[in-house]
Amino acid sequence: MKYAFYPGCVSKGGCPELYPSAVRVAAKLGIELEEMKDVACTGAGVLPQYISDPINARTFAKAERMGLPIMTICSTCQGVFGQANLRLQDAEYRARINREYLAEEGLEYKGTTEIKHLLWVVMEDYGADKLKAMVSKPLKGLKVSPFYGCFLRRPPEVVTPTKESNARKTYLEKLIDIVGAELTDISGKGKCCGFPVLTANEESSLGMTAKHTGEAKSKGADCMVTPCPLCHLSLDGNQPRAEQQEGKSIGLPILHMPQFLGLALGFSPAEMYLKRHIVSTMAVESKVNMMT
Amino acid sequence: MQAKFSVYRKEPGAHSKPGRSTYTVELADDATVMDALLKIRDEQDPTLGFRGSCLHGYCGDCTVRVNGKAAFSCTARVAPLAAKGGEIAVEPIRNMPVVKDLISDWDAFLWEKIDSTKPWMEPKDADGAAEPQIDDKLMARVRQAMSCNYCGLCDEGCTVLPVDFKFVGPAALTKASRFLFDPRDQATAERLRILERPKGMWDCVHCFEASEHCPREIAPTERIVEMRDEAFKRGITNEKVARHHLSFAASVKRSGWLDEGRLAIESEGLTNVSGLMKLLPTAAKAIARGKAPIPYLHPKRPGADRIARIIEKAEAKEK
Ligand code: SF4
Ligand code: SF4
Ligand code: SF4
Numbered sequence: 001m002k003y004a005f006y007p008g009c010v011s012k013g014g015c016p017e018l019y020p021s022a023v024r025v026a027a028k029l030g031i032e033l034e035e036m037k038d039v040a041c042t043g044a045g046v047l048p049q050y051i052s053d054p055i056n057a058r059t060f061a062k063a064e065r066m067g068l069p070i071m072t073i074c075s076t077c078q079g080v081f082g083q084a085n086l087r088l089q090d091a092e093y094r095a096r097i098n099r100e101y102l103a104e105e106g107l108e109y110k111g112t113t114e115i116k117h118l119l120w121v122v123m124e125d126y127g128a129d130k131l132k133a134m135v136s137k138p139l140k141g142l143k144v145s146p147f148y149g150c151f152l153r154r155p156p157e158v159v160t161p162t163k164e165s166n167a168r169k170t171y172l173e174k175l176i177d178i179v180g181a182e183l184t185d186i187s188g189k190g191k192c193c194g195f196p197v198l199t200a201n202e203e204s205s206l207g208m209t210a211k212h213t214g215e216a217k218s219k220g221a222d223c224m225v226t227p228c229p230l231c232h233l234s235l236d237g238n239q240p241r242a243e244q245q246e247g248k249s250i251g252l253p254i255l256h257m258p259q260f261l262g263l264a265l266g267f268s269p270a271e272m273y274l275k276r277h278i279v280s281t282m283a284v285e286s287k288v289n290m291m292t
Numbered sequence: 293m294q295a296k297f298s299v300y301r302k303e304p305g306a307h308s309k310p311g312r313s314t315y316t317v318e319l320a321d322d323a324t325v326m327d328a329l330l331k332i333r334d335e336q337d338p339t340l341g342f343r344g345s346c347l348h349g350y351c352g353d354c355t356v357r358v359n360g361k362a363a364f365s366c367t368a369r370v371a372p373l374a375a376k377g378g379e380i381a382v383e384p385i386r387n388m389p390v391v392k393d394l395i396s397d398w399d400a401f402l403w404e405k406i407d408s409t410k411p412w413m414e415p416k417d418a419d420g421a422a423e424p425q426i427d428d429k430l431m432a433r434v435r436q437a438m439s440c441n442y443c444g445l446c447d448e449g450c451t452v453l454p455v456d457f458k459f460v461g462p463a464a465l466t467k468a469s470r471f472l473f474d475p476r477d478q479a480t481a482e483r484l485r486i487l488e489r490p491k492g493m494w495d496c497v498h499c500f501e502a503s504e505h506c507p508r509e510i511a512p513t514e515r516i517v518e519m520r521d522e523a524f525k526r527g528i529t530n531e532k533v534a535r536h537h538l539s540f541a542a543s544v545k546r547s548g549w550l551d552e553g554r555l556a557i558e559s560e561g562l563t564n565v566s567g568l569m570k571l572l573p574t575a576a577k578a579i580a581r582g583k584a585p586i587p588y589l590h591p592k593r594p595g596a597d598r599i600a601r602i603i604e605k606a607e608a609k610e611k
Binding site: 045 | 451452455456459490491494495496497498499500501503504511513517520521524525530532533536537540541544548549550551552553559577578581582593594595598599601602603605606607609610
């Protein structure tokens with residue numbers, strides 16, 4: 001199993017704990033990664049399509065040349081890539097992008113690159129049974145709420161184009177089960193975390209942060225797990241400001257999906273860089289340390 | 293067939309407490325939820341309030357939540373719901389103030405918001421001397437938006453409205469896109485200025501919920517993204533959003549990837565002292581934990597020049 005690894009900006013910027021924990025987890029599972037270093041940011045849905053489609057086509061063309069599917073570790077990267085790749089299946093559009101933007105560099109995108117988030121890679125390509133066999137430290141008794149990030153759920157033509165892919169909507173719940181933890185379900189797990197409107201409407205953004213983390217906390221969750229670093233910035237990084245705005249204390253640790261899986265694979269909290277979070281992960285760490 | 297309903301009840305007025313009434317009704321096998329409501333009102337409870345107009349699944353006036361899912365009551369069949377046993381729950385749709393029972397305040401929810409977007413055309417050819425000839429391709433997306441029947445289901449599913457009711461919402465934005473992209477209209481700049489006001493299109497989180505909820509495949513989220521791209525192209529007029537987008541684009545152009553620390557600072561505005569102060573506590577914590585990227589110390593990626601060249605080309609082409 002080998003992938004062209006696209007880490008995205010945030011796993012090396014605002015969430016520097018994500019990149020090394022994802023790399024460690026992949027190595028432990030025997031997933032081979034070849035990092036794509038000379039490619040652009042996806043545009044994150046901030047850059048308009050007329051800019052992001054050409055720069056993403058360039059990334060896909062490079063992976064195509066490597067002969068590898070792309071692996072992402074961010075719901076937003078996955079979504080922006082997936083949406084662009086769907087548009088680029090249109091032969092006429094692709095030919096225009098190739099001609100106008102990629103030809104100059106001697107590149108051509110043929111439309112064949114597959115793009116998968118690490119969560120999909122472990123659940124689909126690696127497989128639940130194999131993964132279960134790798135769990136050396138079942139997280140028994142840890143109560144966990146899932147939080148997907150919009151783009152791992154929608155739009156359906158990108159995320160769940162086939163009947164089988166519908167299972168993607170419950171991968172986090174399955175993962176929670178595989179590692180032996182306990183599911184604390186929340187109503188907003190497939191909703192937006194609030195990050196995209198932080199600039200335009202901070203109050204609304206922090207309101208969403210408080211809503212999701214507050215619900216998980218009140219239902220007794222020990223932590224939340226997310227495959228999206230932007231969700232992490234919103235749910236972890238902005239949690240103190242959300243608490244302030246809403247006048248309540250929450251204190252819910254938020255784990256990146258690879259960190260969460262890593263703990264069950266036997267990595268220590270330090271090896272998963274839990275200390276780098278804004279909301280203290282002590283409660284999770286002591287629970288994990290007590291597990292045998 | 294016999295079916296049991298549990299219907300949401302509320303009297304008019306801000307202080308009345310909501311409750312529920314249960315009714316058991318005898319219905320034909322092909323009855324709809326609307327048939328049941330009509331029968332209840334006719335035979336059991338004349339005080340039950342609900343809406344409906346075309347009764348053919350077109351107008352959207354009768355939208356309610358049936359067992360937790362939004363549906364047109366005039367087309368939702370009772371039989372499969374009754375077959376599951378238990379009570380069938382009927383409630384008003386979410387994100388809307390309730391006037392009475394299943395009747396919601398569409399003025400505040402939708403009509404006033406649509407009105408705020410200048411929902412009429414300013415024709416280029418005002419005297420109407422010549423009938424405009426328009427490329428069918430240009431009309432395609434306009435036609436798609438025009439097929440909206442104001443059912444409100446996109447607003448019902450919207451992520452932002454439950455936290456901010458003042459957000460203009462996807463239905464009104466869809467209506468706005470219908471005029472913004474109409475090739476016969478000349479008020480583009482004014483429309484964008486209106487849409488870029490606070491609580492306008494930049495407040496949308498592009499979560500694709502609206503698209504998922506629209507029964508007519510209008511894809512309101514995509515319509516909103518198109519309008520934002522149009523604003524980007526013509527120069528964003530919402531100051532804060534503009535700073536954010538320009539800083540983002542400049543960073544990718546400079547280095548191939550995003551300088552988040554710099555983005556946070558530049559989004560607040562370099563002269564906005566109170567805005568910057570607000571970032572400090574989190575930033576300090578983040579730096580202490582080895583989390584925060586140090587702004588401006590942002591290495592160029594290999595390939596950055598190629599990436600910049602593509603961006604410049606795309607910008608030149610679209611301007
Ligand atoms: S939840 Fe928010 S930040 Fe995360 S992917 Fe969705 S829109 Fe983006
Ligand atoms: S895409 Fe925007 S308008 Fe549509 S539901 Fe999401 S936040 Fe609301
Ligand atoms: S855009 Fe779709 S969901 Fe929204 S009001 Fe129109 S028809 Fe209904």
